[in-house]
Every structure is written in C-alpha cells, then in structure tokens.
Amino acid sequence: xxxASKHQxxxxxxxxxxxxxxxxxxxxxxxxxxxxxxGFMISFIACTVFLxxxxxxxxxxxxxxxxxxxxxxxxxxxxFPQDRTTRSFNAESENPMFGKSVINSSFYAPKRxxxxxxxxxxxxxxxxxxxxxxxxxxxxxxxxxxRTRVLNYTEIGSLVRQKGKVVGLELExxxxxxxxxxxxxxxxxxxxxxxxxxxxxxxxxxxxxxDRVYQKLRWQPNGCNIPRLNGTDMxxxxxxxxxxxxxxxxxxxxxxxxxxxxxxxxxxxxKVFEASGRxxxxxxxxxxxxxxxxxxxxxxxxxxxxxxxxxxSEPNGTKKETLRLDVIERSSSKYKxxxxxxxxxxxxxxxxxTSKGKDYYQEGRHIYDELxxxxxxxxxxxxxxxxxxxxISPENTLVFFKGYSASHFSGGQWNSGGACDRExxxxxxxxxxxxxxxxMSILESVIKGMRTxxxxxxxxxxxxxxxxxxxxxxxxxxxxxxxxxxPERYQDCSHWCLPGVPDTxxxxxxxxxxxxxxx
Numbered sequence: 001x002x003x004a005s006k007h008q009x010x011x012x013x014x015x016x017x018x019x020x021x022x023x024x025x026x027x028x029x030x031x032x033x034x035x036x037x038x039g040f041m042i043s044f045i046a047c048t049v050f051l052x053x054x055x056x057x058x059x060x061x062x063x064x065x066x067x068x069x070x071x072x073x074x075x076x077x078x079x080f081p082q083d084r085t086t087r088s089f090n091a092e093s094e095n096p097m098f099g100k101s102v103i104n105s106s107f108y109a110p111k112r113x114x115x116x117x118x119x120x121x122x123x124x125x126x127x128x129x130x131x132x133x134x135x136x137x138x139x140x141x142x143x144x145x146x147r148t149r150v151l152n153y154t155e156i157g158s159l160v161r162q163k164g165k166v167v168g169l170e171l172e173x174x175x176x177x178x179x180x181x182x183x184x185x186x187x188x189x190x191x192x193x194x195x196x197x198x199x200x201x202x203x204x205x206x207x208x209x210x211d212r213v214y215q216k217l218r219w220q221p222n223g224c225n226i227p228r229l230n231g232t233d234m235x236x237x238x239x240x241x242x243x244x245x246x247x248x249x250x251x252x253x254x255x256x257x258x259x260x261x262x263x264x265x266x267x268x269x270x271k272v273f274e275a276s277g278r279x280x281x282x283x284x285x286x287x288x289x290x291x292x293x294x295x296x297x298x299x300x301x302x303x304x305x306x307x308x309x310x311x312x313s314e315p316n317g318t319k320k321e322t323l324r325l326d327v328i329e330r331s332s333s334k335y336k337x338x339x340x341x342x343x344x345x346x347x348x349x350x351x352x353x354t355s356k357g358k359d360y361y362q363e364g365r366h367i368y369d370e371l372x373x374x375x376x377x378x379x380x381x382x383x384x385x386x387x388x389x390x391x392i393s394p395e396n397t398l399v400f401f402k403g404y405s406a407s408h409f410s411g412g413q414w415n416s417g418g419a420c421d422r423e424x425x426x427x428x429x430x431x432x433x434x435x436x437x438x439x440m441s442i443l444e445s446v447i448k449g450m451r452t453x454x455x456x457x458x459x460x461x462x463x464x465x466x467x468x469x470x471x472x473x474x475x476x477x478x479x480x481x482x483x484x485x486x487p488e489r490y491q492d493c494s495h496w497c498l499p500g501v502p503d504t505x506x507x508x509x510x511x512x513x514x515x516x517x518x519x
Contacts, residue, residue, distance in 0.1 A: 171515050174224035176508060177458045181426055181465055184218035188499030189229055195260035195498070197274075197289070199281050200476050202253060204497035207474040211424055214469040214497065219462055219504045226511045229503070231265030234510055237517070238296040244335045247344035248304035250405045252281060253495050254342070255300040257502035258509075259289045262298065266291065286331060299338070303329040304348040307380045310362060322362040323354070325379040328387040336391045342457075342509065343384070344402040346439060347494060349377055377439050381446045389451045398516060401447065402457040402505065404437045407494040408467035420493035421472035426465045433464045455512055459505055467493075469500050 192205040192215065200207070219226070245255040263272045271292040274281075281287050281300070288299040308327040312320045335341060353360055357371045363379070392399060409418025427433060440460055447454045471492040483490045496502050 171224055171226070171511060174221060176221045176224065176226055176511065177462060178223075179219055179221035179462065181217040181462075182220045183213075183216055185216055186228075187218050188215045189231075189503050190260050190264040190499055192499055195263065196279075197259050197263065198256055198498045199252075201282075201471060201492060202256060202495060202498045204471050204474040204500075207471070207477055209471075209474040209497065213424065214426075214466075215499050217426065217466075217469075219507070226507055227514065229261055229507045229510045231262045234513070235262055235265070235291060235294045235296065237513055238291075238298075238339075239294045241296050241339040242299060242335075242337075243296070243340040243342075244299045244301065244338040245342045245344075246301045246303050246335060247306070247342075247402070248302075248347055249282075249495060250347060251342065251344045251402065252300055252302070253498070254402065254502045254505050255287075255298065256281065257498055257500075258506045259298055260498065261503060261506055262291065263289075266293065268293070286334070299335070301331050301335055303331065304345060305329070305380060306343065306345045306384045312362075312367070320359075320367075322360055322367055323376075323380075324362050325376060326363045326383055328383060332387060332391070336397075338397060340398045340400070340513070341392070342400040342402055345380075346404040346437070347407075349373055349439060374438055374442060378442050378446070381443060385446050385450050388454070392452055394452055398455070398513075399452060400455045400457055400509065400512070401443065402459060403443070404440050404460045405494075405496075406434060406460060406464040406466075408470060409491075409493045418493055419472070419491050420467055420470050421487075421491055423467040423470075423472070426468050428465075430465075433461065436460060455516075457505065457508055457512075459508075462504070463501060466496075466501050469496055471495060471497055 192212075243258075245251045259272075263269065266272050273290055273292075275288040275290055275297070276284075278284065278287065284302075286299065286301045288297045290297050305323060306329060308324045308329050310322045310324045310327070312322060314320050348354060354376070355373050357368070357373050357376055359367060359369060361368045361371045361376045361379075388399060408420045408423065410420060437460065440458075444456065447456060473487045473491055474497070475490075475492040475495075479487070
C-alpha cells in the first residue's frame with residue numbers, strides 16, 4: 001500500500017501538469033480564432049464599403065445584380081427601367097390635392113436600357129442645372145430659395161432606389177403649383193417656327209412678335225424641381241396608348257403644345273401626322289395626331305362646357321339654343337376608353353349668354369328663366385362627374401382636370417378693346433394677382449365627391465403671373481382693314497403663344513405621369 005501510495009503522487013502531479021498545459025493551449029487557440037474572426041469581419045466591412053462607394057464598381061454586372069435587383073415600389077424604377085415589360089400606375093400613391101389613389105392602371109414604361117437612359121438623364125440634369133445656376137430670378141427675394149446641384153452618374157444611380165424622386169427631390173409631397181417663374185436660357189423646349197402643327201392664332205413668332213424673353217421662362221416650384229419634358233421618354237411611356245384632351249380652346253392650346261414637344265424628338269417627321277390629313281384645328285370637333293413609330297395617338301375633342309349644347313324647336317319654327325346641364329356631351333363615347341384623359345372647361349362660362357343665365361340653361365324639358373352661372377356650373381360638373389364614375393375605369397384610364405387659365409385683358413374684354421400687347425414681363429409681385437375663381441372652388445368640391453381618382457392640374461395661379469405671354473395683336477397674319485386700322489381693339493389676351501406657357505402645363509403632366517407609375 002505504501003509503495004502504491006508513493007507511485008500515485010508523481011502520476012497525479014503529471015496529470016495536473018498536462019491539464020494545465022492543455023488549458024493554456026486552448027486559450028491560445030481561442031485567441032487565434034477570435035483574432036482571425038475580427039480580422040475577417042474588418043476585411044469584409046472594408047471591402048463592402050469600398051464596393052458601395054467606388055464609382056467604377058457600380059458599373060460591373062455582378063454589382064448591379066446585388067444592389068439593384070430589388071427596387072420595391074421605387075419611383076426611379078420607372079425613371080430608369082432595366083427591362084421592356086409593362087408597368088402599372090402607383091396603386092398606393094395619393095392625389096396630393098384630394099388624397100385619392102389610382103389603382104392598377106397599366107402603363108408602358110420606357111424601353112431603354114438603364115445605363116443608356118441614366119446617361120441621357122445625366123445630360124438632361126446637367127443642362128438643367130447649368131441653366132439654373134445662370135438663371136435670373138424674377139423676384140429679388142427668391143434667389144436663396146433654390147439650391148440645385150449637378151448630379152453625376154454615381155449620384156443618379158444611388159437615387160434609383162429612392163421613392164418618388166426626380167433629380168434627388170421629392171415630387172409626391174411637393175405642391176408643384178406653388179412656385180415662381182425663373183429665367184432659363186435653355187428654353188423653349190422646341191425652337192420657335194420649328195413646329196408646323198401650331199394653329200395661326202397661337203403662332204406669335206410667324207405672326208410678327210419679335211421679343212423672345214417670354215419663351216425663356218421656366219416654372220420653378222418652391223421646394224422641389226420638376227423634370228424637363230423629355231419627348232422621347234414620354235412617347236415611350238405612351239407607346240400603344242391614347243392620350244386625349246377634352247375641352248375648350250385652352251385645352252387645344254395645350255394639345256398643340258404637346259404635339260410639338262413630342263414631334264420635336266421624332267427623327268422622321270413624316271411619321272407624325274393628323275389622322276385625317278388636316279392642317280388647321282379649329283373647324284372640326286375632333287383631331288388625332290398619330291405617332292406611327294410608337295403606335296400612340298394624341299387627340300383633341302372640342303367640348304367647351306363638357307355638357308351638351310342643345311336646340312329646341314319653337315312653335316314659330318325657329319330654334320332656341322340651350323345648354324343641357326344634365327346631358328354629357330355627345331362625343332364622350334369616343335374617348336371613354338382612352339388611357340389618359342385631360343378635361344377642362346371654364347372660359348365659355350364667362351361669356352355673356354352663360355354668365356347672365358337667362359332662358360339658356362336646361363334640365364330635362366325645363367328651361368330656367370334665370371339661373372346663377374355658378375349654380376349652373378356646379379350642375380354641369382356634377383353631370384360630368386357622374387358620367388366619369390359610371391363610364392371610366394380607374395384600372396385602365398388616368399384622369400386629369402386642368403384648372404382655369406388666367407386672362408389678362410386690360411381696358412375691355414375679347415374683341416371689345418381689351419389689351420395686353422404692351423406687356424413684356426410677367427407679374428413679379430403676387431399681391432397683384434387676381435382672386436381664385438369661384439368656379440374652380442366648385443370644381444374642387446365636385447372632384448372630392450367622386451369615386452374615380454382625378455388629378456387636378458391647378459394652373460390658375462401660375463398662369464396669372466404671365467400677362468406677357470398672350471398672342472395679343474400677334475394672333476394672325478392676314479388682318480382685315482378694320483383690324484389694321486385698330487389693331488389694339490382686336491387682341492387675344494386669353495390664349496397663349498407657342499412655344500410658351502402651355503409647354504409648362506405639359507411638363508407638369510409629364511411629371512405626374514412619372515409619379516403615378518410603379519412596378
């Protein structure tokens with residue numbers, strides 16, 4: 001027992017020594033593992049940061065697959081699309097004026113490759129930004145409000161994933177109708193005299209107007225930018241579609257502007273033509289310009305009231321003209337299935353017959369002895385709204401309503417001494433702007449009660465500044481003897497010269513089309 005006891009002591013000591021060495025070895029091993037892990041993590045983070053911020057890396061295909069495959073509901077996924085698939089309007093975006101959403105309306109996105117389209121937008125943004133830096137603000141206190149930076153390729157690429165943005169600034173939450181006119185020498189969008197589709201009354205350049213500053217003004221919203229209208233891009237978005245204007249001559253003004261803007265970017269001009277071959281656009285009830293390469297049409301339907309003008313037979317055999325406030329205008333069935341419709345009405349409600357409202361307004365068989373024009377306007381718009389709700393599918397059609405365009409007659413009205421020919425600059429002080437027309441408040445109220453989403457293009461204030469941009473005495477070339485003798489008596493201070501203000505309306509339309517599109 002004693003011998004055994006003597007041999008056990010050295011053995012136990014040996015085991016303890018081995019355990020201690022193993023423990024120390026394990027500690028060293030764990031330290032090495034931790035150091036290796038830390039080193040790997042630091043290397044991975046450094047590599048990731050390098051790839052994320054290295055401009056050249058963003059052009060590699062595998063990098064794009066990692067960072068640009070998933071874009072959720074990005075607005076820029078439509079501005080810089082990668083494929084040729086059909087898109088749909090943003091089902092969750094809200095009408096900024098009335099909080100209504102457009103649901104599942106299909107719409108074509110551009111068919112360009114992303115890199116080519118981004119490169120084009122870089123040129124566009126750079127040109128716009130350079131012009132912005134040199135612009136002259138019309139009000140002395142406004143120059144500090146706009147901060148525009150030039151975006152390079154990498155910066156634009158980084159914005160692809162951001163929702164509702166154009167050149168880095170939000171449109172969805174911006175009131176694009178609150179702003180000012182600024183000088184921008186990169187305008188007009190198309191050269192004066194270059195568009196053969198402008199009607200004589202709007203073609204101020206060919207009619208002898210020599211000043212050009214009114215063409216060089218661009219609308220600048222407070223708090224955001226709107227994209228310059230890219231005709232090729234808009235045509236791609238309209239590929240296979242019908243875009244229709246319905247309303248009075250102010251909508252014809254806008255229609256001709258859009259035909260010129262889009263046609264300016266088509267190389268083969270022979271593939272842009274009016275469907276019936278007509279060259280003047282005032283005598284017929286409807287017109288349609290075909291853009292053959294894009295299989296799309298830009299159309300106009302004459303309807304100054306949106307409800308039907310009527311004739312009643314009198315006992316003595318004469319005809320009595322009335323306005324049926326309860327009947328939608330008769331051409332409505334021809335455009336109800338269009339992809340985009342822009343409505344307007346307003347100016348014809350200021351004419352003597354409508355403004356007085358005596359023995360003119362009719363509902364059913366009843367002709368009102370007298371009816372207030374604002375009440376008549378409400379009844380007519382209610383008829384229009386009910387027709388839209390019953391006949392237009394929000395899944396297939398995007399509906400706009402363009403507001404009242406300001407007139408600037410001084411000293412009289414249309415063909416009765418009203419003048420604006422001496423106006424060469426816009427209004428600079430907003431205190432001199434007119435009051436908001438009560439008819440437009442009625443319009444807003446009617447739209448709020450509709451089931452169909454309607455985008456309100458509230459152009460009233462922005463046009464009120466522009467007393468300088470009407471045709472005035474430059475409304476036609478061949479004047480009558482009386483018009484030559486008294487040119488100041490026959491002026492148009494209601495419509496707009498082209499190029500000019502209606503081009504900006506179409507830029508706002510273009511911006512809204514972009515915002516409303518998504519995957």
